Amino acid sequence: DAGVIQSPRHEVTEMGQEVTLRCKPISGHNSLFWYRQTMMRGLELLIYFNNNVPIDDSGMPEDRFSAKMPNASFSTLKIQPSEPRDSAVYFCASRGQGLLFFGPGTRLTVL
């Protein structure tokens, strides 16, 4: 198994642009989590899905952030419009056997 796959690995964009981050969970895992990591705030849970349904999105910072999971093998996190304070590493993780398996992350820089 290739593990959790995220793309892109790095993204540099300008303030105001739309950013879309992608995640492919491990096959057979039915829960998917999006986290954001910064030096100041550590790892923050943004949203998680069970069986493709958003369960808790209370961590999504504001309406500029949205996440979808159209099927069991794909999820997106979109930021529109992006702002410099959104710069962070965004991790996707899927859950199997009660454990989280993390992707390599997307390092987002908003100029």
Added chain:
Amino acid sequence: SQQGEEDPQALSIQEGENATMNCSYKTSINNLQWYRQNSGRGLVHLILIRSNEREKHSGRLRVTLDTSKKSSSLLITASRAADTASYFCATAARSNYGQNFVFGPGTRLSVLP
């Protein structure tokens, strides 16, 4: 809100020494897990301890859990330079929304050769 809080925030030791990291949490949990993150990488699961367990071992790792004090510790024995990483505790608790995982700020461990 932050559930787990690790201390110390940073720890520097010599190769061969033991490293102890602590984690405190606030609410009831089903289990507590420790993860490791190498620089520039995603987190990797190390060990899980259930709320009805007090101690667990895995290789050079030893985890304890004290639910009365809402705390856990991770001990790495005979540390190696390759153990240099950040270590996070995560609490797993069921809510009306399902099972959630909340991570602490982590401990940065440096093992000097």
